[in-house]
Structures are given as structure tokens and as C-alpha cells.
Amino acid sequence: MPELPEIANLTRQIHERLPGKQIVDIEVAQPRCLNLPEEAFKAALIGARIGPAHYRGKWIVIHTDRGWLLLNLGMGGEILLVTRASLPAKRRLIFDFSDNTCLSVNFWWFGYAHYAPEDGLEQHPLLGKLGPNALALSEEAFIQRMNGARGRVKDFLLDQSKIAGIGNAYIHDILWLAGLHPLRKIDTLTLPDLQRLYRAIQDGLRPSLELGGAFYEVDLDGKKGGFTFERVIVGYREGQPCPRCGTSIQKIKTGSTSSFICPACQV
Template identity: 60%
Template sequence: MPELPEIANRTREIQENLIGKQIASITIIQPKCLNCPPEEFQASLNGAVIQSARYKGKWIFVETTQGWLLLNMGMGGEMILTDPQHLPEKNRLIFHFADQTCLSVNFWWFGYAHYVPTGQLDQHEMSAKLGPNVLDLSPEEFSTLLSSKKGQLKSFLLNQSNLAGIGNAYIHDILFFAGLHPLRPIPTLSSDEIARLYAAIRKGLTMSLEKGGAWYELNLYGQKGGFTLEDLVIAYKDNQPCPSCGTPIQKLKTGSTSSFLCPACQPLDNR
């Protein structure tokens, strides 16, 4: 599933490669991914020129001269910039540009391509409920955000309405870097621990961000991300020794997901 490192890189690639391109036509193979009838989606964007791109959480906002194209890759997928002669075998949408290039979009599961008219972006319910991009917050803003929250730490960080961008791929190493147990109650965190968590989030996400994202995701050019399984520190490495103390990494059921942690470096009891 793409998270902030992957979405931020796809947004940058769109900004670098698609600005100024005009949408000549749109082939729709999977109408279920749209938020309006296919004919309306096509009519709204045909002839539009791409002007800019930004992201929030897992949503990519592509601004055009005729409104917004919103893309969400759901559980994963590919966006490939190519030409009509080299289209991937699998796709759900194809944006054909006037310069004879194409953007092929393939969703594995639950992807979205939504059209939003100019001036109505704040009315798009699925993206409007998202919290701020986690890397956009200052240390003070992050501390203030946590100060009034209750519940367990991992659940809070994964809730996209609190903070947008962290998912279950990167959360394990983030909490390890911070020395915090995933089930720690938020009100028990000290100011020093909150500062450590802020730094750990930036470290955990930036490591992948700078390498183009995870190895199981493709960029706009069809190349795999450079952040590999070997770059993970403790995530998905149960029973292997902790790189800090040698204690076996533990896999623990935490709510609807599993967590990987070092029980010595990340004790639940903070005393």
C-alpha cells in the first residue's frame, strides 16, 4: 500500500513530467473508480491542461484548467507515463495527451479517480476529512496535536484524520526509532518522548522518501522504488535480533494489525 514516501514521489514526478500536457481523451476501463458517470468525467476533463500537482495523505491533487483530477492508488497500483504503443497490459484508466503520450493508471484494489470542479475541492468528502500531512508539521504543532489526544499511540498515528501519510509499512521502524511501544497511551508521553517521536517520524519516512519509495511500487517511468526490505530496521523481522540490544524482535497483535517491536528497547511500562 503506498504511503507518504510513495505518494510524495509520484506527485513530484507528475509535477516534473505532466505540467502543460493537454488531456485529449480518456479511456475508462473501470467506471467504479470514478465519482461521477464516465461520460461526465470525460466531458469535464477532455481538453484540460495540467497546471500543478500536490498531495495530502494518499490523495494526489492534479490541478487542471478545467478543475481537479484526484487520484488515490488505494491498496497499490501503477501510474505509468508511456505512449500508445507501449501501454501496460493492465490498466483501469488511460489519459491520452495531445502530444501522443499517455498516462496509464492501474489500481490493484480500491483505487479512485475523482473529478472536482474548480472552487469545490474543500467539498470533496474523502480528502477533506484528512489531517495534515505529517511532514508539514512543526515540532510545536505536532506537540500541540498530541496534547489533547487519548488512546493508544499506534492507532493515533495510523488514523489519517489525525495525521496523513503514515501507514503500517513504516510505523514499526518509526516507533522503534522513538523507543516507544505501539500500545503506549498518548497521555503518558513526556515532552521528551514527543520530541523523539517527531524526529523518528521524519527519519522513518525520509529514509524511503529519498530513495523513491518502497521497492514494491513503480514510479512514473516503470522503475521500482529504491527502499528495499534490507532498509527496514525491525519491521517484518520477527525473531531476528534487535540491532540495538540483540533481543529477538517480537510480533505482537495490536488491534486489527500486527506490530513489530523490540520488547527491551520499547517497553510498554514507561516508568
């Protein structure tokens, strides 16, 4: 599943390379990914000219002169800038542009392609529930969001309505960097704990962001990200020694998900 580094990278490429392109046709192979009937979705966007893009959590938000195109890859997929001659074999949507390029969108399992009118972005039922992007928060703002929160620290970080963009791929290393157990209750965290956690989010996400995302995801040109498995610290490394203390990394159940932790370093 793409998370903040991968979505931010795709958004940057879209922001740099798509503005000015005009949508002249849309082919829909999976109508259930739309938030409107297919003909209404096409009517809203065919003829639209692409403008700037930004991201909100795991959503790519593209402004056009007719409103907003919103893309979410769900559990994974591809967004590729290609031509009709170089289309991938699998795709759920194709946005054809006037310059004979096209945007091919594929979902491995599920995903979304939504339209929002110009004044309807904040009223979108999914975007409107998202918290701020994880890397956009200052330390002070992050600590303010954590103060008074209840529950377990991992659950809070994965709750997109609290902080958007962190998922199961990066959470293990973030919590290891902070020295925090995923089941630690938020109301037991001290100010130094919160400060370490803020830095851990930065240090856990930015290296992948700078390398174009994880190695198992691709960018707008189909190129894999440069953040390889060798750069992962403890995530998915069950039985291997903790790089800090040498204790074997354990895989434990944390609610509906699993976590990879150092039982000695994370308390």
C-alpha cells in the same frame, strides 16, 4: 500499499513532467473508481490542460484549467507515463494527451480517480477529512496535535484524519526509533517522548523519500524505489535481533493489525 514516500515521489514527477499536457481522451475500464458517472467525468476533464500537482496524504492532487483530478492508488497499483504503443497489460484508466503520451492508471484491488471543480477541493468528502501531511508538520505543531489526544499511539499515527501519509509499512520502524510501544496510551507520553516521536517520523520516512520510495512500488517510469528491505530496521523482521539491544523482534497483535516490536526497547 503506497504511503507518503511513494506518493510524494510520484507527485513530484507528475508536477515536473505533466504540466502543459492537454487531455484529449479518457478510457475507463473500471467506472466504479470514479466519483461521477463516466460520461460526466469525461466531460469535466477532456480538453483540460494539466497544471501543478501536490499531495495530501495518499492522494495525488493535480490541478487543471478545468478543476482538479484526484488519484489514490488504494491498496496499491501503478501510475505510468507511457505511449499507446507501450501501455501495460493491466490498466483501469488511460488519460490520452495531445502530445501522444498517456497516463496509465492501474489498481491492484481498489483505487480512486475523482474530479473536483475548481472551488470544490476542500469540500471533497475524502480529502476534506485528512489531517496535515506527516512531513509538513513542525515539531511544535506536531506536539500541539498530540496534546490532549486520547487512545493508543499507533492508532493515532495511522488515523489519516489526524496525520496523513503514515501506514503499516513504515509505522513499525517509526515507533522503534521513538522507543515507544504501539499500544502506549497517548496521555502517558512525556514531552521528551513526543519530541523523540516527531524525530522518528522524520527519520522513518525521509530515507525512503530520498530513495524514491519502497522497492515494491514503481515510479512514473516503472522504476522500482531504492528503499530496499535491507534498510528496514524492525518491520517484518520477526525473530531477528534488535539492532539496538539484541532482543528478538516480536510480532504482536495490535487491534486489527500486527506490529513488529522490540519488547525491551519499546515501552
